Amino acid sequence: MTEEPPPRRPIRRLSPEIVERIAAGEVVERPASVVKELLENAIDAGATSVVVRLTNGGLDRIEIADDGEGIPPTELELAIERHATSKLAPDGPVEGIDTLGFRGEALAAIATVSRFRLLSRTPDREVAEGLSVVGGTVAGRFLSPRAAGTTVEVEELFFNTPARRKFLKGAAAEQLEVVRAVERTYLAHPRVTLRVESEGREIANYPVATELADAAARVLGPEFRHHSFAVLGEISGGRLFGVLGRPMLSASTARSLYLAVNGRAVTSRPIQQAVRAAFGDYLPRTRFPVGALHLEIPRDRLDVNVHPTKREVRIVKEREVAESIRIRVREGLISAPSVAEVGPRRPTTNATTLPSGEIGPEPRAGLPALVPPLAATARETAHGQRRLGNPSRGATEVRAGPARPRLSLLGCVQELYWVAATEEGLVLIDQHAASERVLYDALRRDGTLARQALVDPVAVRLTGAQRATLRARSGEVARAGFEVEPFGPETFRVRSVPSYRGRRARVEALTELLDELAAGGRPTVPNGLEERTAATLACHAAIRAGDTVGVEEFARVLDALAVLPGAPPTCPHGRPILLRIPRSRLDRWFLRSGP
Numbered sequence: 001m002t003e004e005p006p007p008r009r010p011i012r013r014l015s016p017e018i019v020e021r022i023a024a025g026e027v028v029e030r031p032a033s034v035v036k037e038l039l040e041n042a043i044d045a046g047a048t049s050v051v052v053r054l055t056n057g058g059l060d061r062i063e064i065a066d067d068g069e070g071i072p073p074t075e076l077e078l079a080i081e082r083h084a085t086s087k088l089a090p091d092g093p094v095e096g097i098d099t100l101g102f103r104g105e106a107l108a109a110i111a112t113v114s115r116f117r118l119l120s121r122t123p124d125r126e127v128a129e130g131l132s133v134v135g136g137t138v139a140g141r142f143l144s145p146r147a148a149g150t151t152v153e154v155e156e157l158f159f160n161t162p163a164r165r166k167f168l169k170g171a172a173a174e175q176l177e178v179v180r181a182v183e184r185t186y187l188a189h190p191r192v193t194l195r196v197e198s199e200g201r202e203i204a205n206y207p208v209a210t211e212l213a214d215a216a217a218r219v220l221g222p223e224f225r226h227h228s229f230a231v232l233g234e235i236s237g238g239r240l241f242g243v244l245g246r247p248m249l250s251a252s253t254a255r256s257l258y259l260a261v262n263g264r265a266v267t268s269r270p271i272q273q274a275v276r277a278a279f280g281d282y283l284p285r286t287r288f289p290v291g292a293l294h295l296e297i298p299r300d301r302l303d304v305n306v307h308p309t310k311r312e313v314r315i316v317k318e319r320e321v322a323e324s325i326r327i328r329v330r331e332g333l334i335s336a337p338s339v340a341e342v343g344p345r346r347p348t349t350n351a352t353t354l355p356s357g358e359i360g361p362e363p364r365a366g367l368p369a370l371v372p373p374l375a376a377t378a379r380e381t382a383h384g385q386r387r388l389g390n391p392s393r394g395a396t397e398v399r400a401g402p403a404r405p406r407l408s409l410l411g412c413v414q415e416l417y418w419v420a421a422t423e424e425g426l427v428l429i430d431q432h433a434a435s436e437r438v439l440y441d442a443l444r445r446d447g448t449l450a451r452q453a454l455v456d457p458v459a460v461r462l463t464g465a466q467r468a469t470l471r472a473r474s475g476e477v478a479r480a481g482f483e484v485e486p487f488g489p490e491t492f493r494v495r496s497v498p499s500y501r502g503r504r505a506r507v508e509a510l511t512e513l514l515d516e517l518a519a520g521g522r523p524t525v526p527n528g529l530e531e532r533t534a535a536t537l538a539c540h541a542a543i544r545a546g547d548t549v550g551v552e553e554f555a556r557v558l559d560a561l562a563v564l565p566g567a568p569p570t571c572p573h574g575r576p577i578l579l580r581i582p583r584s585r586l587d588r589w590f591l592r593s594g595p
Helices: 016-026 030-042 071-078 106-112 173-186 213-220 222-226 271-281 318-335 377-383 430-445 463-473 474-479 509-518 530-541 551-562 583-590
Strands: 049-055 062-066 115-121 128-134 136-145 147-157 191-199 202-206 228-235 238-245 257-261 265-268 292-297 396-398 406-413 415-423 426-429 450-461 483-486 491-500 578-582
Touching: 016 106, 030 049, 030 062, 030 106, 030 136, 030 147, 030 173, 030 430, 030 509, 049 136, 049 173, 071 115, 071 128, 106 115, 106 147, 173 191, 173 202, 173 265, 173 463, 202 463, 213 222, 213 228, 213 238, 213 292, 222 228, 228 318, 238 318, 257 271, 271 292, 271 318, 292 318, 396 415, 426 430, 426 583, 430 530, 430 551, 463 474, 463 509, 474 509, 491 509, 491 530, 509 530, 578 583
Parallel strands: 049 191, 257 292
Antiparallel strands: 049 062, 062 147, 115 128, 115 147, 128 136, 191 202, 228 238, 238 292, 257 265, 396 406, 406 415, 415 426, 426 578, 450 491, 483 491
């Protein structure tokens, strides 16, 4: 039995109200997109200071107040009409746009899906006049005192489109997105003061900056100012200037690279890829540059009307522009002092391990120790380098564990890679990756890490995005072993840090943890959010490159690794933990036909 086809549905015109709501959805996606549009309107109006006030992360209420030129009373109704704008002549051309709010429909779109109030005063008037709008329908006008400028209030966003409101995240997550939108706008226009308040309390403050590097440091952290380099020069058909962090300040996502084209904060995959390519072999494949870049391009070579939210732009001969950007960034990178250092250079020991286990004199010039000595514990320092059983010459033996063979540790290369001898050949072990995997499995199994209280709490200054992340992800931060409390408008006090088997994490790991949690956890971990979060927590509590590791602690890590699945196991984001080099391969390398 065949089913009858469904009856044909005729083509019909949608009602104006439905059309307005659909169009509004192209521009207004969440509270952060409302803030972005209103900030751009304020900057176009010549504002020098803008305050963003949020209630419940912007889900209940958003208020934007600026000190711009204001809107005349006779134009208030026009301001909320679609395709009515002061930024484009009635006959165009659209290609001649030189402002941020080019589409002329942001206020109309916002007013259509919220309870909306617009209050404005021009400098020549004594009182401000306002307009109330509910779901796109004007509800009335009113008078109110205020200084010259404009205030826009948006309440109950998507109250008349409940399906769209259902897809919004929690208040803390939406507030974090608002802070990010403010930061993008600030780095595109650092000469405008921007402030964010939540529930009447200031949570982020971005003052006027005369130098882009100072503005970037407000967003990316104070260390950026001291570890950055300038980028400046002509590009194909335009000009490029900005400031980027040295490789040691790289991020786990491309989100911390801020781009602005003719003052418009945008995202551009080709430009991001060009900047990443400029760093080339200075960064691992999983790390990305940080900083802020400004492009100035003639208006006739730019299409800003590509995306409803003005998030993207199209550039004429974009490949040529991207290649010239790569060249300028590469020039700045190479000319910056100490640019070749991927991380801060640590002092290396000049001593060599003698066969007897004693510490000998410095090697002759030009003949550095190929494998520095093992890290000495307090007990070893008092009694000489300890040797167990009958180890190989110049090695320290680690007895066999329940599930692993005996190892003879030969040393550690640059306080990161351990070198050990087994009966089969050599083993190279990454101390950070090994420790990270052990902690990751402990977190997945137990759900939390131990913490160690600090005798003297340490004050840490957090950026606006980091503060918002701390509020949004306080549970994960506590699970990671950090105890943090407010200690001023932008400063927090760290009272405890993660600890695992007697080793505590660095206090600086808190800011790194917050940055990665803001990006959703480690992007190189293919599983869900819980796994990515656990990988992030493990990374920042693990033994790090440059940490001094005693033999006993190293043995404990090996014991924990030996019972994990995988042959050999990898760290949470896929890097190998150890490499085995069998004796047969060593023989082939040295052209030996036998023992």
